[in-house]
Amino acid sequence: MQTKRKKTQKTVKIPSYEKYRVKNCRICESTDLIEYLSLGTMPIPNGFLSLEELKGKEPHYPLGVYFCNNCTLSQLTHVIPAEIMFKNYLYIPSTSKTMVQHFKALAASAMERFNVKPGSLVVDIGSNDGTLLKFFKAHEVQVLGIDPASNLAIVARLNGINTVDDFFGSKLAKEVSNSQGRAKIITATNVVAHVHDIHDFFKGISQLLSPDGVFIGEFPYGKDMHDKNEFDTIYHEHLSYFSIHSLQSLFDQHKLKIIDIIKQPIHGGSVRVIVAHQNTRLKVSPSIKQFLKSEDEAGLNTLKYYQDFAKRVERIREDLVTLLTKLKKEDKRIIGYGAAAKGNVMLNYCNIGTELLDYIVDSVPYKQGLYTPGTHIPIYPEMKLEKDFPDYVLLLAWNFADEIMQKQEAYRQKGGQFIITIPNVRVE
Ligand code: JHZ
Numbered sequence: 450m451q452t453k454r455k456k457t458q459k460t461v462k463i464p465s466y467e468k469y470r471v472k473n474c475r476i477c478e479s480t481d482l483i484e485y486l487s488l489g490t491m492p493i494p495n496g497f498l499s500l501e502e503l504k505g506k507e508p509h510y511p512l513g514v515y516f517c518n519n520c521t522l523s524q525l526t527h528v529i530p531a532e533i534m535f536k537n538y539l540y541i542p543s544t545s546k547t548m549v550q551h552f553k554a555l556a557a558s559a560m561e562r563f564n565v566k567p568g569s570l571v572v573d574i575g576s577n578d579g580t581l582l583k584f585f586k587a588h589e590v591q592v593l594g595i596d597p598a599s600n601l602a603i604v605a606r607l608n609g610i611n612t613v614d615d616f617f618g619s620k621l622a623k624e625v626s627n628s629q630g631r632a633k634i635i636t637a638t639n640v641v642a643h644v645h646d647i648h649d650f651f652k653g654i655s656q657l658l659s660p661d662g663v664f665i666g667e668f669p670y671g672k673d674m675h676d677k678n679e680f681d682t683i684y685h686e687h688l689s690y691f692s693i694h695s696l697q698s699l700f701d702q703h704k705l706k707i708i709d710i711i712k713q714p715i716h717g718g719s720v721r722v723i724v725a726h727q728n729t730r731l732k733v734s735p736s737i738k739q740f741l742k743s744e745d746e747a748g749l750n751t752l753k754y755y756q757d758f759a760k761r762v763e764r765i766r767e768d769l770v771t772l773l774t775k776l777k778k779e780d781k782r783i784i785g786y787g788a789a790a791k792g793n794v795m796l797n798y799c800n801i802g803t804e805l806l807d808y809i810v811d812s813v814p815y816k817q818g819l820y821t822p823g824t825h826i827p828i829y830p831e832m833k834l835e836k837d838f839p840d841y842v843l844l845l846a847w848n849f850a851d852e853i854m855q856k857q858e859a860y861r862q863k864g865g866q867f868i869i870t871i872p873n874v875r876v877e
Contacts, residue, residue: 593625704727708733802826840866
């Protein structure tokens with residue numbers, strides 16, 4: 450006779466997100482990947498919620514970073530499907546004056562430096578609402594935007610920018626070059642770090658770029674991010690944190706080469722990397738050797754460099770939570786400024802919710818009226834700060850510190866104080 454067996458052993462449940470774990474380095478395929486930082490699990494940081502959605506279940510995904518012991522690329526431990534993150538996107542750089550100026554200068558300098566003739570094709574990958582291409586179009590070139598976010602592609606078309614709402618890769622590159630010819634300039638600002646199949650992406654660049662063309666990519670520089678403790682730049686959308694060493698290895702594989710690297714103050718320290726076909730006639734700048742040397746000197750090829758960074762990240766969490774808790778005990782009113790994706794990483798990692806922050810103000814109309822993912826803090830227009838006059842403002846969008854502090858000069862003059870977290874926690 451069969452008797453019912455008691456369950457004595459616990460079944461170990463494998464989390465469903467384990468299927469997203471990265472096994473090989475995105476650039477060199479090495480399996481020698483070492484996790485040096487874990488920020489826990491959290492919802493995608495651009496996953497803002499409506500009041501109605503607060504009732505539902507929010508999927509959480511792990512956020513950890515590997516160092517590739519072979520090519521030095523820092524990369525996320527898990528990659529969640531791009532469709533979850535980019536089909537309806539709320540990041541719109543043109544809401545910041547700093548970014549609009551930046552795009553204007555980028556277009557002007559590319560037109561001049563590379564002697565782009567009227568009628569040439571300029572393609573922007575991750576073209577968002579078409580702001581960068583609008584500046585190129587003013588120089589009478591043909592422009593094409595490519596962006597998977599259908600909501601933004603509609604806005605771009607209304608702005609007069611021809612836009613394909615799709616992910617860029619070798620298949621799309623072929624279609625575009627067949628229908629419109631090859632591009633003299635291809636730009637991608639804050640895109641390359643978001644791409645999982647980076648080899649297919651650069652295969653596409655190589656196909657679409659004309660023989661005398663250049664690819665101009667901009668993204669946060671891995672060395673700046675680590676040196677300045679900008680850990681909240683690490684989130685599910687940002688799959689890679691590039692060193693120049695790792696990029697060289699990538700471009701070599703696609704018969705491309707870096708001809709110049711220019712530091713940019715955007716997003717806490719970015720690099721503009723200019724790339725051409727290996728047989729280009731364009732001169733290679735000495736900047737590349739300088740970047741490689743500074744990476745060697747700082748130890749970017751050693752695990753210790755990354756482990757030291759991880760210790761500083763923990764320190765920021767301890768300091769911030771201690772400060773906010775102390776202020777709250779003193780009955781101070783604290784709010785957040787800038788519902789940035791990076792801000793959501795900070796809030797989730799430090800477990801800061803409405804018990805510490807009353808609300809967040811943000812200039813982007815799409816975000817106002819929504820709630821932050823994971824921490825469920827309401828988002829209001831910036832005006833609310835002036836009316837309410839809270840005691841402290843936690844600056845979540847620290848990359849726009851200058852622009853925001855200038856805008857809120859009157860608040861500061863009246864005694865309002867800002868809490869800054871990066872590179873270290875302090876009150877200003
Ligand atoms: P902002 C973006 O991250 C998105 P995020 C992206 N994934 C990327 O790669 C990086 O940057 C590098 C608000 N704000 O743009 C607007 C004000 O309220 O840094 C934004 O919501 N008042 C593509 O999301 C937020 O701050 C202001 O005066 O971290 C800034 O977020 C200004 C200037 C901004 O993006």
